[in-house]
Amino acid sequence: MLDRSLAAIRGTGHRVVNGVWRLGFASRFFLAVLLHSGISFRRFQLTIKEIYFSGVLSLIIILVSGLFVGMVLGLQGYETLQKYGSESALGTLVALSLVRELGPVLAALLFASRAGSAITAEIGLMKATEQITAMEMMAVDPIARVIAPRFWAGVISMPLLAAMFSAIGVFGGYLVGVVMIGVDEGQFWSQMQSAVDFRLDVMNGVIKSCVFGVAVTAIALFEGYDAPPTAEGVSHATTRTVVTSSLAVLALDFLLTAFMFRGI
Amino acid sequence: MERTTLDLWVGLFVVAGLAAILVLAMKVGNLSTFNMSESYTLQADFDNIGGLKSRSPVKSAGVVVGRVTAITFDNKTFRAQVSMVIDKRYQFPKDTFAKILTAGLLGEQYVGLDPGGDEQVLKGGDQITKTQSAVVLENLISSFLYSKAAEGDAKK
Amino acid sequence: MPTENLVEIRDLNFTYDVRPVLQGINMDIPRGKVVAIMGLSGCGKTTLLRLIGGQLKPSQGTVKVTGQTISALDQQQLYRMRRRMGMLFQFGALFTDMSVFDNVAFQMREHTDLPEALIRDLVLLKLEAVGLRGAHDLMPTSLSGGMARRVALARAIALDPMLMMYDEPFAGLDTISLGVIGNLIRHLNDALGATSIVVTHDVQESMKIVDYIYFMSGGKVIAQGSPDEIRALDSGFVHQFVHGEIDGPMPFHYPGASYAADLALEPAHA
Known part of the structure; x- marks a missing residue:
């Protein structure tokens, strides 16, 4: 009995110490990525290649999801708004929810599962097959050559993807609300335009998605870099990337929203 | 390369x-729809601004002509000072009336400008002197109840 | 100075967590020679290579390459040192997202400002040396194990290193590839004027090409000498190893409780 509770306490302590240790390593890793970012801009070709893999290849899923989310918003928003006789506010509802929240958040969640997991698996496998070690032995810093360009590619891609998500989502809302249901087109756009503020809503959405881009890419890269060099280790790391970065996006979203839209 | x-x-x-x-x-x-570079600023003092917020629209005849930029409280007059920017394309006479109105029954509040008949127009930094405060629902209801009560008293 | 030692290892100890991996290693790798480090799997050979390459730091003792203590170098100095080293990893460790050509060109592009036309000539020259010039636009995934290792070899010699390190170059190869790699190691060493360290457990193949052999067991050097001297040793572990005998000083069974105890035929703590 005593043995078992002692073991439980020891296990908990071990996990806590391990967690703090990992967090410290992650912070040092993140700092190293920032410090070794020079090459990702001096040789921008490296970053462009990674933008292709994480940004361009995520386009389809982002655009299709954005369209459907916008259409659902149009449908649901109309159902609710017409009860109060304010269908004309449909444009406002669709645009504000997309630009402020759903665009950045959903795009980041999709990005985490599409590009984040791929980054983790790739880095993990490069480590498992000694490619990272080989690079170090060739006197090339893998943080600068492999990690940093992927990081900046993610940070650049994320706001662009989120903006496309929001834009196509508004179009989806327009399709359902105006074309299908028949809400007045002029009111749809004008109410939207008078309610959506460029600096307050659009720019804050862009800032949010930049922060999400940093979080998701950094987590994905770290999980890959820290993964045990085995098939099992890489697969666990990939799962952890999706789970951790999704949670991080949602938690950060709450913090940023509280910070940005406080008292307005 | x-x-x-x-x-x-x-x-x-x-x-x-x-x-x-x-x-x-x-x-x-x-x-x-709104370009900050071509605009001018007007001031107006209100007894009560109700639910008016910074960035609320300024409308005249239903057309958005500007936006509220700042709301402050004047410690001497105990009134609310509202600053707004107006699009340069729109000019208003000196004796323009500024009201705080509500869009629909429960809609957002905005500043409505009713142009007067003065020859001179308002310029940047000018003060609108004639204002009407927001209708506060509680005050409206209580005054209605008081008048009803007074009627009842009179009937006795 | 042909007899000078390129690598000198003195009293080297390395402990992983609490497990001692290397204990009191002394080695000299003379310039221009091909030296083999032999031993069973897990005896610390690969660790030794990593210590020479500066990827690990010794717990005690020193590793000197061209007279410089590796563990005392800072990152920049270490990277400068590594540019003059080439390493062939056990499974090649080719960059899977680049073609064969780009793999070989990798170091030239990273470390030099050579024009692309010259890089092309150099890459084809290196690939020609390992007999794979025709494969330059293939991706590493479409190469066989032996070909991948030859490409990795071409990549390792891209900047004409003074020290070549081979980690198990013969592991998992068919007999023809085996001979090809063995020959390449010897010829490249002599053609480049380099010095080579071959970590291997393949006795027969490496005996043919090396100048000197260190035998390791349990983290210690237990025998050394030229291939002929090693072959002449007729007793003990080295004999068992060289001639591939199943039982000898190195027991067939991993240490454990007696077989009978494991089958519960007798009490474990009798």
Whole structure:
């Protein structure tokens, strides 16, 4: 009995110490990525290649999801708004929810599962097959050559993807609300335009998605870099990337929203 | 270093992303309808601004002509000072009336400008002297109840 | 100075967590020679290579390459040192997202400002040396194990290193590839004027090409000498190892409780 509770306490302590240790390593890793970012801009070709893999290849899923989310918003928003006789506010509802929240958040969640997991698996496998070690032995810093360009590619891609998500989502809302249901087109756009503020809503959405881009890419890269060099280790790391970065996006979203839209 | 098809895709991606931000700014947002560079500022004091907020619209005859930029409380007169920017294209006479109105029964509040008949127009930094405060629902109800009560008393 | 030692290892100890991996290693790798480090799997050979390459730091003792203590170098100095080293990893460790050509060109592009035309000539020259010039536009995934290792070899010699390190170059190869790699190691060493360290457990193949052999067991050097001297040793572990005998000083069974105890035929703590 005593043995078992002692073991439980020891296990908990071990996990806590391990967690703090990992967090410290992650912070040092993140700092190293920032410090070794020079090459990702001096040789921008490296970053462009990674933008292709994480940004361009995520386009389809982002655009299709954005369209459907916008259409659902149009449908649901109309159902609710017409009860109060304010269908004309449909444009406002669709645009504000997309630009402020759903665009950045959903795009980041999709990005985490599409590009984040791929980054983790790739880095993990490069480590498992000694490619990272080989690079170090060739006197090339893998943080600068492999990690940093992927990081900046993610940070650049994320706001662009989120903006496309929001834009196509508004179009989806327009399709359902105006074309299908028949809400007045002029009111749809004008109410939207008078309610959506460029600096307050659009720019804050862009800032949010930049922060999400940093979080998701950094987590994905770290999980890959820290993964045990085995098939099992890489697969666990990939799962952890999706789970951790999704949670991080949602938690950060709450913090940023509280910070940005406080008292307005 | 040579150009590759990959560069083309990434280029298209970046253009599409920036275009999306532009669409959000112009078509979804209000960047196109209101240009801060061509505007002038007006002031107005109100006894009560109700639910008016910074960035609320300023309308005249139902047309958005400007936006509220700041709301402060004057410690000497105990009134609310509202600053607003008005589009340069629109000019208003000196004796314009500023009211705080509500869009619909439960809609957002805005500043309504009723132009007067003065020859001179308001310029940047001018003060609108004639104002009407927001209708506060509680005050309306209580005054209604008092008048009813007074009627009842009179009947006795 | 042909007899000078390129690598000198003195009293080297390395402990992983609490497990001692290397204990009191002394080695000299003379310039221009091909030296083999032999031993069973897990005896610390690969660790030794990593210590020479500066990827690990010794717990005690020193590793000197061209007279410089590796563990005392800072990152920049270490990277400068590594540019003059080449390492062939056990499974090649080719960059899977680049073609064979780009793999070989990798170091030239990273470390030099050579024009692309010259890089092309150099890469084809290196690939020609390993007999794979025709494969330059293939991706590493479409190469066989032996070909991948030859490409990795071409990549390792891209900047004409003074020290070549081979980690198990013969592991998992068919007999023809085996001979090809063995020959390449010897010829490249002599053609480049380099010095080579071959970590291996393949006795027969490496005996043919090396100048000197260190035998390791349990983290210690237990025998050394030229291939002929090693072959002449007729007793003990080295004899068992060289001639591939199943039982000898190195027991067939991993240490454990007696077989009978494991089958519960007798009490474990009798």
